[in-house]
Amino acid sequence: MGDFAQWWNALSRIELTWLIIGFAGQAMFMMRFVFQWWYSERAQRSVVPEIFWYCSIGGGVTILAYAIYRADPVIIA
Secondary structure, three states, rough: OOHHHHHHHOOHHHHHHHHHHHHHHHHHHHHHHHHHHHHHHHHHHOOOHHHHHHHHHHHHHHHHHHHHHOHHHEEEE
16 A cells, blocks of 8 residues: 555645546546436436436546546547
8 A cells, every 4th residue: 555655645736636637527427327327217218318418528528638638648539
């Protein structure tokens, strides 16, 4: 656990902020599946609710911003 503590303590406020933004984008993107599952269960059929698309766009844009900050071509692509 020493390596993790070293890494964590070496993070600047800006890096920590961007890390939180990246995780928030991932969570938002994941929530689209949760919402689709929940709405589909309630309707007893496969449904793609409007909030699915908002989570897709919001999560995708947030993850893209994080990837651009990190200059990560794999995530950007």
